[in-house]
Amino acid sequence: MAGAIAAPPASADGRHHGNPEARGVKIAADRAAKAGINWKACPADWGLEAPIQCGWVKVPLDYAKPNGRQIEIAVDRIGNTGTKKERQGSLIYNPGGPGGSGLRFPRRVTTKSPLWVNTSKAYDFVGFDPRGVGHSAPISCIDPQEFVKAPKLDPVPDSEDDKRAQRKLAAEYADGCKERSGWMLPHMTTPNTARDLDVVRAALGERKLNFLGVSYGTYIGGVYATLFPTHVRRMIVDSVVNPSKEKIWYEANLDQDVAFQMRWNDWKAWVAKNDTAFHLGNTPEQVEQQWLKLRAAAKKDPIGGVVGPAELIGFFQSAPYYDSAWVPVAQTWSDYVAGDTQALVDAAGPDLTDSAGNAASENGNAVYTAVECADAKWPTSWKKWDRDNTRLHKDHPFMTWANAWLNLPCATWPSRQQTPLDVKSGKSLPPVLIVQATRDAATPYEGAVELHKRLKGSRLITEKDAGSHGVTSLLNPCINERVDAYLLTGKTDSRDVTCAPHATPKPAAVAAATAAVDLPAVP
Numbered sequence: 302m303a304g305a306i307a308a309p310p311a312s313a314d315g316r317h318h319g320n321p322e323a324r325g326v327k328i329a330a331d332r333a334a335k336a337g338i339n340w341k342a343c344p345a346d347w348g349l350e351a352p353i354q355c356g357w358v359k360v361p362l363d364y365a366k367p368n369g370r371q372i373e374i375a376v377d378r379i380g381n382t383g384t385k386k387e388r389q390g391s392l393i394y395n396p397g398g399p400g401g402s403g404l405r406f407p408r409r410v411t412t413k414s415p416l417w418v419n420t421s422k423a424y425d426f427v428g429f430d431p432r433g434v435g436h437s438a439p440i441s442c443i444d445p446q447e448f449v450k451a452p453k454l455d456p457v458p459d460s461e462d463d464k465r466a467q468r469k470l471a472a473e474y475a476d477g478c479k480e481r482s483g484w485m486l487p488h489m490t491t492p493n494t495a496r497d498l499d500v501v502r503a504a505l506g507e508r509k510l511n512f513l514g515v516s517y518g519t520y521i522g523g524v525y526a527t528l529f530p531t532h533v534r535r536m537i538v539d540s541v542v543n544p545s546k547e548k549i550w551y552e553a554n555l556d557q558d559v560a561f562q563m564r565w566n567d568w569k570a571w572v573a574k575n576d577t578a579f580h581l582g583n584t585p586e587q588v589e590q591q592w593l594k595l596r597a598a599a600k601k602d603p604i605g606g607v608v609g610p611a612e613l614i615g616f617f618q619s620a621p622y623y624d625s626a627w628v629p630v631a632q633t634w635s636d637y638v639a640g641d642t643q644a645l646v647d648a649a650g651p652d653l654t655d656s657a658g659n660a661a662s663e664n665g666n667a668v669y670t671a672v673e674c675a676d677a678k679w680p681t682s683w684k685k686w687d688r689d690n691t692r693l694h695k696d697h698p699f700m701t702w703a704n705a706w707l708n709l710p711c712a713t714w715p716s717r718q719q720t721p722l723d724v725k726s727g728k729s730l731p732p733v734l735i736v737q738a739t740r741d742a743a744t745p746y747e748g749a750v751e752l753h754k755r756l757k758g759s760r761l762i763t764e765k766d767a768g769s770h771g772v773t774s775l776l777n778p779c780i781n782e783r784v785d786a787y788l789l790t791g792k793t794d795s796r797d798v799t800c801a802p803h804a805t806p807k808p809a810a811v812a813a814a815t816a817a818v819d820l821p822a823v824p
Contacts, residue, residue, distance in 0.1 A: 323528075325364035326496040330503035333358055338504050343377060346657075347436070353379045353407045358504040360432070360497045362488050374497055375436035376429045376504075379407035383422030390534070391505045392424035392788070393498065395431065396771075397516025397540075399491075400668035402435045403428035416774065419785045424511060429501055431494045431521075433485055433668045435661070440482035440489070440671060442474055445663035449651040452609030455600055456703035457694070468683065471709035478671060479715040486716035489671040495525040499532060509534035511788070515771050516540050516744055517672075520549075522733070523724040523752055530727030535788055539736045539773045543748030544724035544755060550673040551680060554708055555693060556745050561704075562697035564621035564742035564768045571805065572631050578808035579635040591638070592617075604637075605646035614703050616649035621699075621742040624769040627806040674711035678718045686712065726756045733759040734787045736780060738802075740768030753797075760793040767802035777803040 336359070343355035357373040381388045394406035406428035409417045417426075430437040458464045478486060498521065502510045511534050514522035519538035526533055543553055569585040569592075576583040581591045596610050603609040616633075619626035629648075637645040652658065680686060686705060694701040711718075726733075733756045737749035746763075753761045762780055764772050773784055779800035786792055 322364040322492070322496065325361055325367035326499055328367040329359075329361055329364070329496075329500045333360075333500045333504035334506065336504065337506065338376060340378070347377075347404065349377055349404060349408065350411055353377055353411065355404075358429075358497075358501050360500045362485070364493065364496050372432060372438040374429055374432065374501060375404065376427060376501060377404050377407055378425050378427045378505075379410045379421075380425050381421060381423055382410060382418075387422050388425075389423040389789075390425070390507050390509075390511055391427045391502075392420065392511045392513060392535075393427045393429065393501065393505075395429075395498075395512075395514045395518030395521055397514075397518045398434070398665065398669055399431075399517050399672035400434055400665035401517070402430045404430060404435065416776065416781055420788045423789055425505075427501075427505065429498075431668075432497055433482075433489050433671060434664065438485065439664050440478070440485050440667045441663060442478035442481055442667040442670065443663060445656070445659040446653060448663040448666065449653065449659045451607040451612050451651050452599075452603040453611040455610040456614060456706055457610065457698070458702065464687065467706045468709065471706060472713045474670070475674075475710035475713045475715055478667060478710070482667065482671070483716065486671055486675060489668070489675045490719055491520055491524050491672060491676050492528065492719075492722055494521055494672075495528055498525055499529055502532065511535045513537045513773070514539070515773070517542055519744070519748075519752070520544060520724075523756070524722050526726060526730055526733060526756060527722055527724050530730035533731055533733075535731070535791060536733045537736065537773065537784060537787065538733060538752065540741055540744045540770050541735060541737055541749040541752050542744050543751050545751055546677075546721045546723060548748075548751075549677045549721040550708070550711075551677070553748075554704055555689060556747070557743060558693050558697050558701040558704055560740075560745040561618070561621050561700040561742040564740055565699045567740060567768060568620045568627060571627060575631070575808050579631045581631070581635060581638065591634075595634070595637075604642060605650055607650040608646055611703065612649045614700070616645075618700065618703075621768075622770050624767075624775070624803075624806050628808055631808070670708075670710050673708065674714040674718065675716065676719055677721045679708075679711035679714065681712050683712070724752070724755050726758070730756065730758070731791070732793050734784070734793060735759055735761045736764070736772045736784070737761065738764040738767040738769060738772050740766065741770055742768060743770045761797040763797070763799045764802055765799050769803070775803045777801075 338356035340354040340356045343349040343353055355377045358376055359371045360374055361367045362370040362372050394403045396403055407426045410421045410426055432438060433440040454466060510532050512522055520542040522536055522538045523544045569588040572579055572581055572588045573584050582588040596613060599609050599613055617630060620630040633644050633648050690701055690705040735749050735753050737746055739746045749761060753759050762783055769775060772780060
């Protein structure tokens, strides 16, 4: 690509001198800087409208063998909306997962997302599919149509037989990953994704990286900052995975179960407060009883033949995850209680006609499993899993067993498992901006505090008494203005900042009534 700037030499990051992967990523980045990216109109079925462009970056499957087998990483971009003088380079995005695609990031410009108007003047917005995801050498562990079939077993076991059945499914899933994608499994690690990110940076012609990572994307960011501190220009991490080696990934998932229960309780309190809209109970206890009643009914006789307890958890968990789901989930539930069964079936059940969507779901789950299983060594003792999850379930029943079965393939993982990297700041790492809500379910607040300790000079913005996952995408001027200032000027506050929470969601009827009250008087 014309005007490409080569990556800084490997010697700029002395701690990796002599490391085979460090030498490999230097070779790959130099090669990518020379090759650039052949930008073209995006394939029609990717759902990315002009002027977004798409391309590919070749990376080694194994960075210890940089001249061996290569895979292609799918990337897309939209140019900065400001002048040439205003342009500060590319801003690369990862939404998390593991298993999430970042390719929709440039659509924040084409859809004129108001929160990103200022930064899009200065930056090209760049997304990518990490290795194994979507269009980047996608992996698979099971036939997608089989993966979405429902109803699945109730995650909460009633007996030892139930546990044995779930253990069998988890072991079969792990074997399926090896059978369908075994060649990729040893290389599906967060450090390799961070190395891929550095090669993409070089292919873009960027001397240094500007990065926005959300959820699991924060762990990619932390690992990148550890491996390539001199390559970082600006980095925002939002809703932070705890990077402690002791937490990745078994303990992190147990912590998640506790946080999900907390945020589930927050949502139930909100539903009760809005009982005039939803009619599900006017105390959190009454709402919980309605939930248990729904769960028991779906277990006895799956709703629409396809929605049992597992499918209900799959749908209802979006409420503890995202405030944007509070109203839709409550309304769907309310409609069901009022007699509209189909709305819940449509929301929580599978759509076997959506083969592309089902393939994407299966791929996302395969990548999630492969990365978490490859990144760290997991307990292999079923007694430990059983003891830990039985204990947690007593006070945190919403997600504990569902999460355990999701992760159990890692106990019999048929591929190499690594030791997690010790995430920390190296020399010359610029200030990293950390953004986190205190009541986040998916990435508990302690993770942000831990990363803040590890990255010297970082700044932490805390959204107090809020819990939506992915804070930078929400309207909260206290946060939005600091994100803009950091990306545009590199400046952070002289100390950590605590912001009040963003607005609590309102049911449609309440929102409409409030809007009517707020209308200006007609003269």
